[in-house]
Amino acid sequence: MxxxxxxxxxxxxxxxxxxxxxxxxxxxxxxxxxxxxxxxxxxxxxxxxxxxxxxxxxxxxxxxxxxxxxxxxxxxxxxxxxxxxxxxxxxxxxxxxxxxxxxxxxxxxxxxxxxxxxxxxxxxxxxxxxxxxxxxxxxxxxxxxxxxxxxxxxxxxxxxxxxxxxxxxxxxxxxxxxxxxxxxxIVERKHTVRAISIFQLKFNPRDLFEFSVLPIAVTGGFFSIIYASLLSFVSVYAEELHLGAIASYFFVVYAVVLLLSRPFTGKWFDQKGAHVIVYPAIILFSAGMFVLSQTETALVFLVAAGMIGLGWGTLFPSFQTIAIQEAPPEKKAVATATFLSIYDLGIGVGSFIIGWAITGMSFSSLYMYCAFYILGGLFVYFLLYGRQDKKAREMEKAEHQIV
Incomplete structure (x- = not known):
């Protein structure tokens, strides 16, 4: 085939x-x-x-x-x-x-x-x-x-x-x-909308947001709070460790690992389902943050970058894919907007919280706490999405058995 x-x-x-x-x-x-x-x-x-x-x-x-x-x-x-x-x-x-x-x-x-x-x-x-x-x-x-x-x-x-x-x-x-x-x-359905109606927007929450994707969007936002700590402060942390010369290579290694892993992780998602990818990726993301918190050498710093790249770099597209799958065809644009808005909100909130938290602790302690926070995401994902998805699959299986 x-x-x-x-x-x-x-x-x-x-x-x-x-x-x-x-x-x-x-x-x-x-x-x-x-x-x-x-x-x-x-x-x-x-x-x-x-x-x-x-x-x-x-x-x-x-x-x-x-x-x-x-x-x-x-x-x-x-x-x-x-x-x-x-x-x-x-x-x-x-x-x-x-x-x-x-x-x-x-x-x-x-x-x-x-x-x-x-x-x-x-x-x-x-x-x-x-x-x-x-x-x-x-x-x-x-x-x-x-x-x-x-x-x-x-x-x-x-x-x-x-x-x-x-x-x-x-x-x-x-x-x-x-x-x-x-x-x-792309081929789109013909739109016969008057120009003025473009500005006649609906402010009902159900028109502004796609509620079917909220569970996975909130899950993504939960993790993006921690991702903000990398965007904002990983280079500062590298300077503190006297590794400033290799700080720019953190995201290079991150991207290289993504590039090498993408042909496999995407196919596994399609063949085995979201859970087979998401749960291990959360654990790997957490482990990468813990290794980052214990970094003393350039090698360990870059190993942490690779682990985080494989972990978070697999989680984000998986969450966005789930969001698109959850929404009805005619609501995929609103679903995408809902998912990305909550993701960006997590980045914004995370930047503020992490910036405030770092005034009272070292970067090493911060990233160690982040590692445990991410582990908590296993339960967040299960409660908000995994549990409901499991029930849906059990119902579908029962329907097939009846037929």
Whole structure:
């Protein structure tokens, strides 16, 4: 039996579009705080607000983006959002005060939130059902690769050529995201919606969120709180251990392990089901954080990166795949928005909690506590999703026996 094709032109172009969106995101994530401190006269708290404003607008817009996608189609919303994203990227030369830069970051986050919701909804339709776990794994890997390339490129460009060239490159990357989006063509149902009705949004919670995905979305948010500790502080921890020279390699190893494992983990998800993948991945993620907490040498630091990459790098696409599977076909866009909004909320909450917690303990203690927190995620996953899924499978088996 021949497999349905996965690496189609549409799958590659939408993954490429997602990749360039996230390269821009991570490119600016690591450089804007430095820019705020050096050129806008801000302090550390002000620098943090530049990321907060971006994420807040992305979280706010996603539920509405899901409605717009259902009204006018995925491709139109993707292109419109990427035009907003590119337009915002061209404006970074102009703000000279923190207030105007915060306004721009909020505007930029709107484009990002809409675009990532649209790409997530598009890829959910493009991937064959029989290869959903495998396909989502590769799609999410485009985000993980961006997480490596974006910060490395951003810090290098800012150090060598300064903020003017940094903003020019940001425009180029955003334009590449739009180009890749334009190359994506999917068959959609014909939408006969008047232009004014696009702005007639529904504010009922059932229209803004897809409740069927809340259990797995909350589970993902539970874990993303800890992932925030890696995004924000693993490089600072490396400096404390006198391993600053290899800090940038943490996410390189993370991505390499993902790249090597993805052909296997995605297929196992499709063939064996979510639980066979999720439970071991949680344990591996926890073990990786514990090893990180005990790090004293470069080798152990990078081994921890590989374990975390295999653990969390497997969990996130698995959770997103489950979210898409749980939602009815006509609600996949809203389901994607719901999942990503709660995931980003976890990142935002985690950044605040971890930043507060680190004032009273060492990084080593912090990451050790994180390891035990992640183990608690075994019960969170079971209670919120695993238990219900088990009941559903037992009912389905009983129905087959009756027939």
């Amino acid at each position: 021949n497999k349905e094709p996965l690496w189609t032109k549409n799958f590659i172009s939408v993954s490429a579009s997602n990749f360039f969106l996230f390269v821009t995101f991570y490119f600016l994530l690591v450089t804007m705080p430095i820019y705020a401190l050096r050129e806008l006269g801000g302090d550390a708290a002000d620098a943090g607000l530049l990321t907060t404003f971006f994420l807040v607008s992305a979280i706010i817009i996603r539920p509405f983006a899901g409605q717009w996608i259902e009204k006018v189609g995925k491709k139109k919303i993707l292109i419109a959002s990427q035009i907003i994203f590119l337009a915002a990227s061209t404006l970074y030369f102009f703000p000279h005060t923190l207030e105007t830069m915060l306004t721009l970051r909020f505007f930029h986050g709107i484009g990002f939130g809409m675009a990532t919701t649209a790409t997530g909804a598009m890829v959910a339709e493009i991937i064959p059902d029989s290869r959903r776990g495998e396909g989502m794994g590769y799609y999410v890997m485009s985000t993980n690769l961006a997480m490596v390339i974006g910060p490395f490129l951003g810090l290098t460009v800012m150090k060598e050529w300064g903020s003017f060239v940094m903003f020019l490159i940001c425009i180029v990357i955003s334009a590449l995201a739009l180009t890749a989006g334009l190359m994506t063509n």
